[in-house]
Amino acid sequence: MLKTLLGAAAPAKPARGVLPSSRDNPLTIEDGSLNATRRQLAQMLLRDLLRNHGIPLQWIECQMQVVASRSRGSGMTMRLIIKHWDERLMNYCYALQSALVADITRFEPQASEWLHSIAWQLEVAETCPYLTLPEKAFWLGPAKPAPSPTPIARPPRVHVTPIPAVAPMAPISPTPPAAAVSAAAAAALDVDLATPVAPPAETAQEDDALKDLERLFLIRDQALGVPLADDQAAPGYEATQPSAP
Known part of the structure; x- marks a missing residue:
């Protein structure tokens, strides 16, 4: 009767002398x-x-x-x-x-x-x-998404622009040295560059110094081909001036 009410069979007893493992x-x-x-x-x-x-x-x-x-x-x-x-x-x-x-x-x-x-x-x-539950509005609002895994940082790709080929430049003729220009100017004026020019005396008057400068400028202008003014005479052909006392 107990087996019928409980719906389960009684566990089987192990054989005598055999212990269950x-x-x-x-x-x-x-x-x-x-x-x-x-x-x-x-x-x-x-x-x-x-x-x-x-x-x-x-x-x-x-x-x-x-x-x-x-x-x-x-x-x-x-x-x-x-x-x-x-x-x-x-x-x-x-x-x-x-x-x-x-x-x-x-x-x-x-x-x-x-x-x-x-x-x-x-x-x-x-x-x-979080020890207490939040209000109703908390659950009605949108849920915050979970943070996505951080991607592995990769170095940015560098775009290298090729440098265009540059045509070779034409050779530049060297500038004649100043000595050559001075020699050419001296040859045109028939001036001997080897002859040193005596420096003016320290006791020369101021007007004599200005005249010497003007004469040098005239020689330079003539060597460079600058035309002379009407009231200017070529170097060496100036009017005779009386000497200073």
Whole structure:
């Protein structure tokens, strides 16, 4: 009658002299059992995942519990306990869960048969700044999008403009030196450049000095082909002037 009301058969008793093995019992998680090995695998993969992505190990704790389901039979459920509040961690909880399940499946291909569910638990009362719910208007407004990953900065492409070819310049004839010009001017005037010109005496009058300068300017102008004025006489043909007393 009790079997009919409860709808379950009484567990079979082990044979006399045979002890049940904890590894064969799916409802135990004792050391040496298959569930204990699965718990160690999940905890080890979680630590590796956090370490590889730079997340502190003390932020998340992994606990495994044995469960029994009528539809799926006996198995285990994973509970991830968040010990530290960080908004970045909240934004990437789903990505962390997906990566952890992928790592477990890589080591245990039949993980979908015994891993029934994954639960999250928050124990961040001391570190979470949001301890009360906001008003209704907060939820009616648009949600702020999560920050996109920062792209890798690449150096800008530099466009180099080719320099056009420059035609070679024609050679410039050298300018005749001043000595050659002076020699040509002296030859035109029949003046001996080797003969030094005696400097004027220090006692010369001012008017004599001006006359000498004018005479030199006339010689220069004649050498350069500058025509003389009507009232000017060629050098050497000036009117005779009485000498100063």
